[in-house]
Amino acid sequence: MSTWSEAGPRTVEQHAAAVAALLGPTGTETVPLADASGRVLAEDLSAGVALPPFDNSAMDGYAVRAAELAGASESAPVELPVAADLPAGRTDVPALEPGTVARIMTGAPVPEGADAIVPVERTDAGTERVRITAAPEPGAFVRRAGEDTTAGAVLLTAGTVLGAPQIGLAAAVGRPVLPVRRRPHVLVLSTGSELVAPGEPLQPGQIYESNGTMLAVAVREAGATAELLSFVPDDVERFRAVLADRASGTGPDRPDLVLTSGGVSAGAYEVVKDAMTGHGVEFGKVAMQPGGPQGCGRLDLGGTSVAVATLPGNPVSSLVSFEAFVRPALRAAMGHPAPARPVVSARLAGELSSPAGKRQFRRGVLDATTGTVAEVGTAGSHLIAALARADCLIDLPAATTSVADGEPVAVWLLDT
Template sequence: MNPSPNRLISLSQARAIVDSLGPLASEETPLTEALGRITAEPVCAAGNCPTVDSSLKDGYAVRSDDVAAATADQPVSLVITGTVVAGAATSPTVGPGTAVRIMTGATLPAGADAVLAAEFATERDRQVEVRANAHAGRNVLRAGSDVSAGEIVTTAGTVLGPGHLGLFAAAGITRLSVVRRPRIMVAAIGSELVEPGQPIGPGQVAASNLVTIRGELQRIGLETDGVLLTDQLDRLESVFAAILSSHDVLLTCGGVLDGDKDLTLRAMDRLGVQRLFHRVRIGPGKGIAMGRIGTAVIFNLPGGPPSNHVAFRQLALPGIRKLAGYPAPFTGHKTALLTETVHGTNGWTQFIYGRMLAQKDDGSRHVQPLTELPRLQAMAVADCLIELPEEIDIRTAGAPVTIWLF
């Protein structure tokens, strides 16, 4: 059972709610457009690869019994009856005392059960002098040895890389069932905000959260829409209604506290959004809220850049990953040793921007807290977040900590 949506909850409780999200519906995509997509179901091979027994070497297709006694001192002579190359429709049959010259990838001729590598043979006057044996199956790639028809080659929830696409092509697969990518809108809210790249007047602030979040999502292959909104409740309500009718995810930045101009959640309430939680015991980022309406998921993020970014990385991004089909959204954490002492707040999960250092000779990883840098500079140079759990209010230099890699 979910906790009361208006009660301050722990990070573990919030993660459990996020983890309950299911993937979006599947869709078909051509193999050539599947890079980076996530499989919605197991993928089965449509055919064998290779389709026939073939040669792994340039050399001679032989009967293993004919060359069993061949050595450098006592070579065996075989009559060459022809040549077979990769892609040839037909080839000579290998009979007793004969061999067929064969190229890498060519179909193993009937009668042959091995391929002798070219370096162990000398050819003269349509005969080949064999100086080594070749047991049955030597240098032969059996039909279906890479992939067999009907074999499951990839499970559901696999992020497809170039190697997967090559495997699928070899297995005769031309189309795939993948999880549909979520349609995402990022909305920055505040009358003081200006579009990034525009002149910033006195008292104004560039909507940097908009750029940061869209960049984070673009990095994992998810395109987003973006909009900048002022503090007008009726306008927020109407714009949010339109967004939620056309997008799977709405990420809002700002307006989640209790000030007169914090109107985001009031607009959500007007729309009938089911609030799953509001405020989590994390620092920074406690103001985050999560809700649902219809099939759409909403993450209302705080407006301060570190609070916005931490809340996004720790809860909103895993939620989007779950919708996109990743089976384990809370990944990317490791253990490292602190280079200096850090302080947290008892009863709260604290996050600190950090930078990984070169691995030591003993294999240990060390992380440097970026506590001395201004907040935006720390965000820019960090490659991880250091997590201090609720029960810890201090971690001394040299102590192990959990880090979340970017």
């Protein structure tokens, strides 16, 4: 069987499938409602109570017997005694006697015997006796028990992404916690002896390390958890020792995935490639630009192994590779119903050329008003300032060599 490098470049789809195969479905954990935002529901949510749980008033006003107010109008008001005050939250609600009304607040239980609510605006707002100037229909402004949902009904299905409305619904049926899919834990490493932590003085030949922080944030934005480990110099033995120490742990700190950037090209001093080749991780090319050099597999560390995805070191290549391969794999592992970025069609503003045989991802800005997209910066994989201004990626197929002004292109939305 030939290795990846011998078989030639992979397509983007082939490598995405290889990375996704490293991460199986995550398990289930229970979290408080306040911590459930953005998580994926692991089990169906059923209603423990009906909503509303009892007939209640939709208005501030008066609970009445509709038949007793037939014919009431501005010119012929009906006056009745007020027998009770019913604020929201009252539990000892007396039945409504014939010939009386009860002053009632929004959300308060409708008393037995009443079949309608008259809004306070259609009365003189009396507290002992009240003059009513409208004849209500039976059921007017009454929220019926079970009108929203019945007890036992399935409210949310497993796989639902939880936002404010879904969490509010869970609270409304009395659920203090929810079962959700566990977030994958990602250990993010950047390598390179030329890297210096931001804030430290630079020596000639050194650059500030940016990929680690950028990728850790991208991991968290995808819904997983990230641990950023200080970059490891170009030392193979030290690099393997760091990974072996972290992969041998247990519990939530053990990584589901090790994500590296840099050290995967064809040159010398490629520490990631040197440390992992022959130990379960394959390296090769993907027919894309930026982001051609890639690697993935399960790294054998002598008694333990860990899933690894290795990304190129240029910052644009690194983040584009994350978007194409790692982000959808993490979200799929969590059971997210939409692992990939949304893709829309837009008309190109300007012209683009692209090398044959390589799928291009160009940074762009989408104008939703005109339905056009314009490139930001150029194709250089080191131009992170242009990446920071982009809100989308323009996806040019491998067979495309040029796109004319006004032609439709596929656009990956990065801000949703």
